[in-house]
Amino acid sequence: MNFDIVIIGGGAAGLAAALQCKDKKVSALLIERDQSLGGILNQCIHNGFGLEVFDEELTGPEYAARYSHSFLNSSLDYMLDTTVVDIIKNEHFIIKAMNTKNGLFDIHAKAVILSSGCYERTRGAIHIPGERPMGIMPAGSAQRYLNIDGYMVGKRIFILGSGDIGLIMARRMTLEGAKVLGVAEIMPYSNGLTRNIVQCLNDFDIPLYLSHTITNIEGHHKLKAITIQKVDSLYQPIEGTEKRFVVDTLLLSVGLIPDVQMFDSLKFHMSPTTKSALVNQHYETSIEGLFVCGNALHVHDLVDYVTIESARAGLCAVQYIKDKNKPSKNEQFVNINENIRYVVPQKIDFNRLDDQIEFLFRSTLKAERALIKVMQGNQVIKEKKVKYVAPAEMEKISVSKNEFINHEPITMILEVLQI
Amino acid sequence: MLMYDFVVVGAGIIGTMIARELSRFEVKTLVIEKESDVANHQTIANSAIIHSGHDPEENSLKAKLCVLGNTLYDDLEHELNIPLLQTGALVIARTNEEVESLNMLYKRALKNGVKDVQILSKEELYKKETHLAEGILKALSLPTTKVTYPWEVAFAAMENAIMNGAKLSLNSEITKIEFVNHSYELTINHKRKIKTHAIINAAGVFADHVAKMIEPEVPYQITPRRGEYFVLDKKVKGFVQHVLYPIPSKKGKGVLLVPQVHGNILVGPTSELVDEKETLKTTKDGLNKIKEDASLLAKNIPFDQTIRTFAGIRATSTYKDFYIKHSSFAKNFFHVAGIDSPGLTAAPAIAKYVIDLIKNHIDLKPKEFFNPIRAKKSPFFTLDSNTQKMLFEKDKRYGRLICKCEKVTEMEIVEAIHGPLGNDTIKGLKKRIRAGSGLCQGGYCESEILKIIARETKKPLNKINYYHPNTPILKQETKVNK
Numbered sequence: 001m002n003f004d005i006v007i008i009g010g011g012a013a014g015l016a017a018a019l020q021c022k023d024k025k026v027s028a029l030l031i032e033r034d035q036s037l038g039g040i041l042n043q044c045i046h047n048g049f050g051l052e053v054f055d056e057e058l059t060g061p062e063y064a065a066r067y068s069h070s071f072l073n074s075s076l077d078y079m080l081d082t083t084v085v086d087i088i089k090n091e092h093f094i095i096k097a098m099n100t101k102n103g104l105f106d107i108h109a110k111a112v113i114l115s116s117g118c119y120e121r122t123r124g125a126i127h128i129p130g131e132r133p134m135g136i137m138p139a140g141s142a143q144r145y146l147n148i149d150g151y152m153v154g155k156r157i158f159i160l161g162s163g164d165i166g167l168i169m170a171r172r173m174t175l176e177g178a179k180v181l182g183v184a185e186i187m188p189y190s191n192g193l194t195r196n197i198v199q200c201l202n203d204f205d206i207p208l209y210l211s212h213t214i215t216n217i218e219g220h221h222k223l224k225a226i227t228i229q230k231v232d233s234l235y236q237p238i239e240g241t242e243k244r245f246v247v248d249t250l251l252l253s254v255g256l257i258p259d260v261q262m263f264d265s266l267k268f269h270m271s272p273t274t275k276s277a278l279v280n281q282h283y284e285t286s287i288e289g290l291f292v293c294g295n296a297l298h299v300h301d302l303v304d305y306v307t308i309e310s311a312r313a314g315l316c317a318v319q320y321i322k323d324k325n326k327p328s329k330n331e332q333f334v335n336i337n338e339n340i341r342y343v344v345p346q347k348i349d350f351n352r353l354d355d356q357i358e359f360l361f362r363s364t365l366k367a368e369r370a371l372i373k374v375m376q377g378n379q380v381i382k383e384k385k386v387k388y389v390a391p392a393e394m395e396k397i398s399v400s401k402n403e404f405i406n407h408e409p410i411t412m413i414l415e416v417l418q419i
Numbered sequence: 420m421l422m423y424d425f426v427v428v429g430a431g432i433i434g435t436m437i438a439r440e441l442s443r444f445e446v447k448t449l450v451i452e453k454e455s456d457v458a459n460h461q462t463i464a465n466s467a468i469i470h471s472g473h474d475p476e477e478n479s480l481k482a483k484l485c486v487l488g489n490t491l492y493d494d495l496e497h498e499l500n501i502p503l504l505q506t507g508a509l510v511i512a513r514t515n516e517e518v519e520s521l522n523m524l525y526k527r528a529l530k531n532g533v534k535d536v537q538i539l540s541k542e543e544l545y546k547k548e549t550h551l552a553e554g555i556l557k558a559l560s561l562p563t564t565k566v567t568y569p570w571e572v573a574f575a576a577m578e579n580a581i582m583n584g585a586k587l588s589l590n591s592e593i594t595k596i597e598f599v600n601h602s603y604e605l606t607i608n609h610k611r612k613i614k615t616h617a618i619i620n621a622a623g624v625f626a627d628h629v630a631k632m633i634e635p636e637v638p639y640q641i642t643p644r645r646g647e648y649f650v651l652d653k654k655v656k657g658f659v660q661h662v663l664y665p666i667p668s669k670k671g672k673g674v675l676l677v678p679q680v681h682g683n684i685l686v687g688p689t690s691e692l693v694d695e696k697e698t699l700k701t702t703k704d705g706l707n708k709i710k711e712d713a714s715l716l717a718k719n720i721p722f723d724q725t726i727r728t729f730a731g732i733r734a735t736s737t738y739k740d741f742y743i744k745h746s747s748f749a750k751n752f753f754h755v756a757g758i759d760s761p762g763l764t765a766a767p768a769i770a771k772y773v774i775d776l777i778k779n780h781i782d783l784k785p786k787e788f789f790n791p792i793r794a795k796k797s798p799f800f801t802l803d804s805n806t807q808k809m810l811f812e813k814d815k816r817y818g819r820l821i822c823k824c825e826k827v828t829e830m831e832i833v834e835a836i837h838g839p840l841g842n843d844t845i846k847g848l849k850k851r852i853r854a855g856s857g858l859c860q861g862g863y864c865e866s867e868i869l870k871i872i873a874r875e876t877k878k879p880l881n882k883i884n885y886y887h888p889n890t891p892i893l894k895q896e897t898k899v900n901k
Contacts, residue, residue, distance in 0.1 A: 033796070033820075033823075042777065043684040081819070082825060083819075083820040085800075085820065085823070098817050098818050098819075098820055099818050100816065100818040101815075101818070102818065103806055103808060103811035103812075103815075103817065103818045104804070104808075104811070104818070105809070119858075119859045119862050119863065120857065120859070120862050122726070122860040122862060123727075123860075124725060124726045124727030124860055125725060125726060125729060127701075127706055127725065127728050128698055129701045129702050129703045129705075129706065130700045130701065131698065131699055132700075132701070132729065132730075134885035134886065134890050134892065138862050138893075140862070141862055141865065141866065144866055145866060145892075145893055146897065148866075149880065149893070150896055150897050151734065151880060151881055151893035151894065151895070151896055151897065152893070152894045152895050152897060153892060153893060153894060153896060155894070174895055215703070220697060221886075221887040222890055237703075237818055259859075261654075261824070261858055262652070262823060310658065401701045415727075417827070
């Protein structure tokens with residue numbers, strides 16, 4: 001099997017990237033491990049998707065359906081129920097995949113797009129002390145059990161972490177008749193979108209305990225109770241602030257991590273912050289012809305942003321196949337100041353500048369007003385004032401080709417403005 | 420009433436190994452276990468090391484059985500087809516005082532009969548390991564140290580014992596022992612009764628509890644000691660190649676770094692006396708202490724790659740050594756108690772020692788046909804491509820990957836459900852084939868595995884347990900007409 005482009009993962013990112021291959025005279029194959037397209041959107045039955053892309057509010061499955069219909073109506077190749085187990089690069093990529101039709105088999109590709117989404121951080125990764133009974137699970141798993149399989153995982157729920165999935169599940173479990181006793185967040189601010197705090201917690205009188213974490217778990221075989229404690233500025237629990245909740249379920253919404261571990265053997269350069277590949281403005285990794293997009297690259301707030309980014313990545317992969325005479329790269333890292341947690345892309349290839357580069361980034365702090373500056377040397381080449389920045393809300397700034405004054409590295413600076 | 424020759428209490432590594440040794444003879448053996456699975460306490464929560472024997476005191480039973488057990492594992496590797504990784508070990512000395520202790524340990528190791536021990540200079544040891552902490556002066560090299568997959572050893576021993584005629588009864592807690600008409604009558608779960616000529620008490624942390632049912636004064640008491648651990652993802656494979664020990668103290672061998680057979684690295688354990696015998700609790704202080712202590716062995720340990728923390732309980736007893744004796748009170752009642760570290764290492768030697776002990780009291784007639792071999796079970800992904808193709812042709816379910824972190828196929832799950840020690844729970848399958856043991860800890864595959872179990876056992880999804888009886892992950896169905 002030979003293809004120009006192989007796209008791994010058929011969720012929002014993979015579909016958007018794949019659709020860019022339509023009518024471009026390139027051969028493309030989309031590989032999806034589940035039995036249907038759409039990825040995690042299929043279990044996100046709440047609404048709020050599509051405001052940016054379609055200017056209307058859709059549910060997750062509706063949003064996914066728009067793309068999967070276009071995809072299925074195109075003549076693009078795809079494989080469902082197929083898992084990629086490894087990728088090797090020699091001259092071209094050799095993708096090792098498996099399914100019940102072919103067993104283990106190889107696919108050859110000139111370019112690969114990783115759009116494999118992300119996975120949820122687990123209890124083990126965050127070292128919550130206490131007993132280890134059943135009844136503790138990532139919020140997304142509970143969401144899948146409830147919305148896809150049709151089963152509740154418990155009746156008295158506490159949620160650790162104020163990530164969006166946790167907030168959405170607080171509302172969802174309440175609507176299904178469970179009692180959600182609270183949400184604890186170790187940071188002094190929420191990690192979810194403001195609209196989710198309002199619509200999922202406030203509207204249902206579910207308390208949000210900011211600067212709190214779980215310090216004990218009780219229960220031998222089954223979860224019986226949890227204890228939360230307030231933390232100080234160094235995130236250390238403060239004695240005397242213990243609150244105990246009798247619960248049968250603890251849902252964790254403590255972060256998402258790009259799911260690119262199956263592709264370790266490619267050894268592309270990684271960012272310790274995003275836990276995924278370092279890419280240039282074409283979403284190309286340190287390995288030529290290997291692109292990453294969507295939540296497999298960094299975790300997005302809105303699926304709309306995933307779609308926009310992945311469509312761009314798809315287009316870049318098409319161009320990569322079509323360009324017969326590619327110039328050598330001149331990649332420079334994008335520097336950031338301490339108020340920025342990470343920026344994507346992390347590198348600019350100055351030998352192949354497009355008309356515009358869009359930088360997405362997250363702040364390390366919360367501020368009412370802030371100034372974003374893009375510098376080259378001592379010179380500010382672009383700046384933008386923003387009203388509200390928070391780690392949970394992704395920011396963006398675009399720089400046009402003609403705004404660069406030379407090919408020197410750029411620095412992004414986020415300054416907090418006093419009101 | 421069913422009558423056995425031997426009842427072995429406890430299906431941990433000790434009970435299962437003893438059952439296997441007994442199955443070499445013409446006897447009717449039953450292993451009873453109060454838990455729902457084999458290998459559920461110490462056997463599933465320890466450092467997985469087959470120690471060389473540098474630590475136990477000279478002339479102790481621990482020393483003798485540890486050194487013998489270590490060599491017996493090399494036979495077991497082939498007979499039971501268990502994973503064994505020859506890592507070797509380094510005992511690290513950081514101060515002049517510790518170098519003195521190291522010299523003492525060297526002599527002790529020699530006296531205990533440990534082979535190939537050697538004291539390494541600074542230069543030699545930094546060449547062997549690249550991530551060692553700075554400031555180490557010398558190390559004791561123990562090339563015979565290795566690691567295994569402890570519960571797989573217990574499974575293998577139990578399967579082999581069953582193959583040779585032994586029986587296993589799970590979810591069976593002894594609630595009463597009576598001596599009636601020259602034999603024992605055991606009450607199980609306050610109801611069922613069985614009879615046996617002899618009892619072997621390998622009940623781990625509950626050994627004193629079981630002994631108390633028949634002995635007025637039990638000569639030892641189990642004082643459970645908790646050990647907490649970090650499990651690092653297999654991505655860190657090669658960070659350390661040897662088992663790294665500090666100089667041991669009265670409380671035990673200290674916090675270690677241990678490469679595992681599947682590529683993970685264990686860091687731990689702590690050692691703390693606890694009141695409860697079944698607590699699996701990890702603590703903030705314990706986990707912090709591990710980080711602190713481990714930093715004296717290796718630098719920049721990738722704790723950010725932690726996939727799990729856990730705690731295990733060791734059945735330390737008030738008797739300093741292993742307590743393996745015939746009861747001074749009850750006839751044909753054998754204590755195999757206080758088996759803390761190096762219990763895993765010593766297990767095969769303990770089993771042989773127990774047989775010798777039994778022979779002093781009961782005649783054992785060897786079986787004409789004993790098959791010591793437990794067939795090899797290789798994960799699909801470790802097979803060569805021809806075997807993979809052949810298996811796939813036999814059953815297409817080998818082509819469906821369920822656990823992508825540990826690369827487990829649907830067919831391997833089906834086989835584990837229906838296998839010789841079959842199990843139809845999420846954790847039971849995880850113990851058997853590692854599905855869900857990886858980086859995402861089952862986040863993706865758990866729901867798939869539930870469906871496979873439901874299909875294979877013809878049970879509804881919300882009757883599938885996480886592990887213990889009555890622990891379903893899914894509760895009430897939402898999409899039914901109420």
